[in-house]
Amino acid sequence: MSWLTKTLTSSIGKKVLMALTGLFLCTFLVVHLSGNFQLFKNDGGYAFNTYAVFMTTFPVIKVISYGNYFFILFHAFWGLYITYKNKQARPVGYAVTKNQSSPYSRNMAILGTILLVYIVVHMSDFWYKFHYEHLPYVQYTEQLNTGQITHAAMDEGYTQDVKKLETFNEAAGTRIVVVKDLYKVVSYAFQNIGLVLFYVLAMFALAFHLVHGFQSAFQSLGLRHSKYTPLIKGISVWVFGILIPIGYAAMPLYFYFFK
Amino acid sequence: MTSSKLDAKVPQGPIGEKWTKYKSTISLVNPANKRNLEIIVVGTGLAGASAAASLAEMGYQVKAFCFQDSPRRAHSIAAQGGINAAKNYQNDGDSVYRLFYDTVKGGDYRSREANVHRLAEVSANIIDQCVAQGVPFARDYGGMLKNRSFGGTQVKRTFYAAGQTGQQLLLGAYSALERQVGLGAVKMYSRHEMLDVVIIDGKARGIIARNLTTGKLERYFGHAVLLCSGGYGNVFYLSTNAMGSNVTAAWKAHKRGAYFGNPCFTQIHPTCIPVSGDHQSKLTLMSESLRNDGRIWVPKKKDETRAANDIPEEERDYYLERRYPAFGNLVPRDIASRAAKERCDAGYGVGLTKQAVYLDFRFNLINKYGRAEASRLNIENPDLDTLVRLGKEVVKEEYGNLFDMYKQITGEDPYEVPMKIYPAVHYTMGGLWVDYNLMTTVPGMYALGEANFSDHGANRLGASALMQGLSDGYFVIPITIGAYLSSEIRTKAIPTDHEAFVAVEKQVKERLETLKNIKGTQSPESFHKRLGHIMWEKCGMARNEKGLTEAIGEIRELRKEFWKDLRVTGDIDEFNPELDKAGRVADFLELGELMCIDALERRESCGGHFREEYQEDGGEAKRDDENFMFVSAWEYNKESDWTLHKEVLEYENIKIAQRNYK
Amino acid sequence: MSNENMTIHLKVWKQKNTGSKGHLEDYTVNNVSPDMSFLEMFDVLNEELIHENKEPIAFDHDCREGICGMCSMYINGRPHGPLEGVTTCQLHMRSFKDGDTIVVEPWRAAAFPVIKDLVVDRTAFDRIIASGGYVSINTGNAQDANNLPIGKERADLAFAAAACIGCGACVAACKNASAMLFVSAKVSQLALLPQGEPERQSRALSMVAQMDAEGFGSCTNTGACSAECPKEISLDNIARLNREFLGASLSKPE
Known part of the structure; x- marks a missing residue:
């Protein structure tokens, strides 16, 4: 075995891989959330839909996103593998336990599995549809002098070869953009109360997963110090345990109640 | 005159040169031969672990045994306060000679001069x-090692790591030790108890051990056998020893020919939880x-009913400071113990049972530590609360674990109220008689640490047990064992199907079967308790002829009943x-008798051995150097039958005097 | 101090030997004094069992001062029982109420097989120490003890790590039966001291390798170990071990 495999398959190395992929996914969550805030813009989905195009066409982002998919899968299955190995370390369980650790820190695998299911549902709802299914197109017309944007749905059967068709009408002083209307898909999907509830509940799982996961990653990497660990723990709770899940949960709720 | 069978083999020459000269002239075993020599070490406390590790480092093949689940559990682990060393880091006039002198004097002139030096x-x-x-000893801010003082000395020479x-x-x-296990030089047998020693042609050649996990008897060969099995304080049932501490290994050796030295010398420690x-x-x-830092006192009034903190200063009797102004609360243990007993017997004891005295930290917590901290932190005119708070922090650092332990056991907080303490059996100065090489009277069989009798005389000074255990294991036996093993290099390993191994194993087996097949009604524990009661009442802190004679009879009866x-x-x-316990109690029942016989025979008071018939007017112990300046070494003949041999002690470098700590 | 004696109901794990299956058995102990230690209550119970010609309960114990690390009972779902910073032997019955039912189980871990009843085999810890938990210094090689000054803060940290008694409560408490707190305490102690410096890297690597070989689980940073540790060994040590291990893995020449 090379030193690298030996390191990474040791009990500490295994956790280091979890920590590194986990921290990467935390970064992704921040980026993803800030991007998705476009949903709250009252522009008929213009910003959101063009952002979606950008994210799926810009080469650097594409590479990162495939890395991201891989890390999600790796983090999930590596985590399950570690959980399985850890179960083997105690073949006979206790009749009574009164554990002094937090329940979520003990149940990261369950929370993680919920999140994995969530990610599959989430991606098949939007990502898969956006990439592989026929979606209605929308046309945005921007008045270049005022910046005012109007939108109109394209015909049912309309399709185009590029993801974003951008034309200028100099005479009218407008810019016309035709893109897939993912915004509409989102807006439509979140009229389903079942799905909204599922999303919101999943965000609870996310919150608890991250309250432990974020700071735990630093511990696994050996980054702990009386001076900055309190800050990390604070970020764990306030940013990853509260703000980010609320941000994500706000989207389905916003569409359900206000759209 | 010293019995002809007891040759201490003390090297010639001035005391300060004996060891140096001996080390450079002693026979050696060359490295190639060491690999062929096997050494059995029984017990893995300070003496055993250090000996096993050091001998393995030198190249010997070592087999180490302990009855606990790991060698790290040996009861040396519970020693709290510290370890003495003549480093003179404090520049307070310490020296090798002073440590030597303090130890011999502290032992009430009943130890062997050359060994102590x-x-x-x-x-x-x-x-x-x-x-x-x-080892993380306590250090000061500059990174240097700290020291504190212990009983019976006027210098600070005790190194420590909090109360651990x-x-x-x-x-x-x-x-x-584990390093050598990892290197394959030591084979470690934990959960193994030595149940007998195998002697072939007059030399110790192995042991029979019981694998405590499987119950199987196993035979092990060694060119030499080192007994590092600790003391026998548990003969008193209640002691500060661990529950498993026992005399079995030493006792088996004794019954196979090793003389037992000064069995009645028991240390009663003054500060234990009642x-x-x-x-x-x-x-x-x-x-x-x-x-x-704690001051010992009792109320001046008999049958005092007020709580300790309600008794004003002038109504407290700091009896150690009163009786021994020079050493105060730091008199040796035997003296502090007897003084506590004297006060309690006179009716000044405290607590529910009236069998306790106060150990009070408040004065030093405030005046010594509180004030020092306040001045370090530049707090001017600190009020009482500040002093108490600051003092507590320092006390916590110095003794935190002890205070916590006290609170756990008694439910009282010693930061707030004085501790209640009373003397309890703690250590046994007696043990297997050994010569200067630490060899018993059986060739090839050695005794190290508390298991031997050698260095502490009739009373051990605090923080000297750790010193002796490690001295024997790290620095003495690796040298002195050469004197014997150099003549054993031609002895091939004896196969354990040798008839002597078979015969001894058979005896061990029969004994276990006998114990098992009595099928009576009383548990080993209940016999142990009864033996302990006899020993404490009649062979404890104060002894007399009548009590000891009775005790001998009672122990014999109890043994029969057992x-x-x-x-x-x-x-x-x-x-x-x-079954493990039954075997140990059976041996204690024999040892107890010998202790009483020894105590009866020693018609003087010295150190921890206090015969009520022999005391000064003020109640101090009265030694009889003329008739009893010797080591009692008892040879086992048969049940209840021993022969006394005497090793006369000669002091060439110390002026014998009545111990005076006033 | 209370003089009112209690009746305590026990459910204790009974298991004949390593190979056999165990079960919880019910016992009742009367006249339990609040001043008894938890183990003394077991002594009393065992005496009664012997008196009734029944087999007593096997449990490990030795010093009964909270320092040898031998006692090891999982009491009502917690190693060493309900108090913080206390071993089973220092737990006293005043922590319980009259009529309480107490469930007592052995440490449970694949690496700590049950020998009998509440007694488990913890030699895995010895093997971990044997793999590198030492400074390789032969007797007689040492320089003067004050030659290497060690600042008080550092010495205190090393001491706090060295306070580990090797009882295995960390393993028992951990949902993964991980031995990281134990291993990290030793690695930390020696990593903090200049004497441990020469073997710092190899020590971290080999001790972790041995820990894994023994079948302990991975640390998932739940913190149960430190919360239950009778010597309150800090999680800082685990972070330090992670650091030491990673640093050594990345920089030590093969």
């Missing part, structure tokens, strides 16, 4: 060795180091703590 000589190396192993010095030293020795009820299984020591009415549950060939 050697102990003082190597004491400094022990600290060096332990620090090099990573024994633990840290043992873990150091244990790690050295007994709280019949259920009590053991007593807990509060380190002597507490006497650095062999008639013992009940051992479970089977022989399985994990069976009841």
